[in-house]
Amino acid sequence: MNLRAPQAACPTFTAWRWLALLTLGAWLTGCASLPSEVDRPVSTALANPEQTRIGNAVQQRAARAGTRNDSGFALVNSAELAFTSRMALINAAQKTLDIQYYAIHADETTERMFDALRAAAARGVRIRILLDDFNTAGKNAQVLKIAFEPNIELRLFNPLPGNRRSLFFRILGSLKDVDRIQRRMHNKIFVADNAVAITGGRNLGETYFGQGEGTNFVDADVLAAGRIARELSHSFDQYWNNPLAYPVQSLMTRDEIEKIKPPSRAAAAAAPPVAAAQAPDGPSVQPTPASPAATQGMRTTTAPDGTVSVIEPLPDSTNLALLDWTWAPAVLLVDKPSKIAADADDVQQAQDTTVDGLLQLMSQASGDLLIVSPYFVPGQRMMDQFAAIRQKGVRIRVLTNSLASNDAPAAHIGYARYRKELLALGIEIYEMRAEQKGSLTSFGSTGSSGSAGGSRASLHSKIVVLDQRLLVIGSMNLDLRSQLQNTEVALAIRSSKLAGETIALIEPAMARGAYKVELLDGQLMWRAPQDSKLADTRSEPDASTGLKLMLKLLGPFAPEEML
Incomplete structure (x- = not known):
């Protein structure tokens, strides 16, 4: 999703409430600002991807294909494959994972992916996550806590100043710079060991992987290997080392993120009403044992016509070597x-x-x-x-x-x-x-x-x-x-x-x-x-x-x- 024009206001708002909000917004505009002195250590993509299992597998597959083309591709044509292919790359990475997205939603699907990222970091994989800042308020601010894990860095691109409890008030607090805040980093890139990448239309979250209880997005990605994956990594580096990319630690502490954590569904349901209102050849990656989140049982959703459907938990991984890879000429189109x-x-x-x-x-x-x-x-x-x-x-x-x-x-x-x-x-x-x-x-x-x-x-x-x-x-x-x-x-x-x-x-x-x-x-x-x-x-x-x-x-x- 893009940043779009604000939707029509709720008719129950009275004029004095709007006046109060605008007055508060003007006050926030004068107070909120971004840090001027920020430490951004420069880092770049893995220099020798062919020395990893994934990179070596790419070279072997290209040799077997007998092609002069230096890039291989496989369509990611289902929500399930979109999730399991990303999980496969996380599980197989030996050296680096570079992840760039417009939005990462805090939900069970993302938490499963973050669990895999933590495991990768624990075995020595360097993880860099670059996230546009627009969707990091409210519940989604909780994804920022992963920046405080060992071996994981998270930077926010083109951040909005101010409190993250509410996107509405963050926008109000940035009215003095409205031209900048409506320009967003919409790129989606996921690269393992600078050898295999995924790009396309998907952000990260349950509605992009067929797990939403309401609306789910119909989307498409492509797996890319070889030279084109390295070009995607080079693009990532340009954004990562840009002055508009702020390490999370320069904007928030872990305690500040924890303080704005919304109550869980169970806690919210149990709370009194008033309190609640306030409140290409990938490696041969075999499926890993299902995580606890995947074995908690089926969820159901009910359509407006009363039809009840089951939401099946996604598998944890897939074998990318079994996909149909095509070697072909390709060009990267990317904005600076x-x-x-x-x-x-x-x-x-x-x-x-x-x-x-x-x-x-x-x-x-x-x-x-x-x-x-x-x-x-x-x-x-x-x-x-x-x-x-x-x-x-x-x-x-x-x-x-x-x-x-x-x-x-x-x-x-x-x-x-x-x-x-x-x-x-x-x-x-x-x-x-x-x-x-x-x-x-x-x-x-x-x-x-x-x-x-x-x-x-x-x-x-x-x-x-x-x-x-x-x-x-x-x-x-x-x-x-x-x-x-x-x-x-x-x-x-x-x-x-x-x-x-x-x-x-x-x-x-x-x-x-x-x-x-x-x-x-x-x-x-x-x-x-x-x-x-x-x-x-x-x-x-x-x-x-x-x-x-x-x-x-x-x-x-x-x-x-x-x-």
Whole structure:
């Protein structure tokens, strides 16, 4: 998820309460500040990855493949594999683990991963975690405690000053620097021994691994080995050693983090009401014994229609050597960390961002362009490029979120402005259906009882497939925020095989898990997914009256670069 425009305020707030909040915010603005003298020891990625088990296995697999390509890839096409592949890399690492994310959520799934990280650190693995600071308030502040473990370093990128009890008050306390705080490090990188990496759209947390009890994200990653993994590590080093990366210890103590720890679910339930309100060839990694968190029994979730589904605990690991690895030419697209500090106008004039590179690739399409972007706010410049691509006769298909499935409804406002124009250009649009389960088994499938948590799905994958031969997968959305404000990372892989595998995952999702939007007599029509037994509709499907009203009221006024 990106930092998006604030949602509408609760109507129960009175004017004097808002005045009090703004007054407090002004006071916090004057008081909160970041430390000026910070000790940031410079460190870099492992120099000789081939001397580790993982690096040696990569070299052996490349030799057996008999290829000149120096990078190998395997699609991570399910939530289960997304979790177990990361666990496999943690378990197999001998020297280093470099982990860079926009968000890490404090929950049982993350704690299982952190347990594995602690075990790796205990056997001598150097662990560096670089986390964007925006989502480290409230419950999620507890993930920062891992910075105080031996052999583990955690730095926060572009931090917000002030108390971490509440994200709302942290934002209020940073109003004097609003241009900076809305620019976030959105990169997602996970590298073991500078030899094998994972990148894509996922953050870390149960909703990204099919374990959420409500909405789960439909996402995609790719495992990358060899030279491209080393390039990802080099990118990590640039961010890690940047002046905007603050060691946690320079911002908080362990005691301060502990003091803002929210009560456990059991404690909150037992507390009196008033108190509660206050309150590519990976190594041959064999599955390890299940952790206590994995053996606590099944959890259940109940859908709005009363259907009860079981959330099965994820396995602890997977054997990466058994995956289908493809060796192919690839290019790393990555923003420089200086993009966070740059003026948006300077960024646009430079035209060297990850999204700009992606747009340049897209302009080379000659036959077919398949786009998956959960937040799709093209802007006029991108629209002009789409028009030029269509003039060449290229078929363009876009899968994005519907208003109901979008976890950031404000982003839908910017997309809705261009929907009719996109359709008029002949671009095919599919919007993800919300009322389906996030998938553990395949991209965008509705799953089955016992295979996934939650009863709703929200698209979070960021994928472009060009002419069925070039696959681009990463953290970027096709919107102005990714283009001008956030830093992003992506891999462009030239492989008909990987492109075909990805298309085979996406097309069924469009057919059976998404509404096809059409323009009929100048008005929008949503065609129901195949075999869904749903009716076509002329209004935003599955969306509440409140969401539809928000779209109409805020649509004409919200600035696109903020969505």
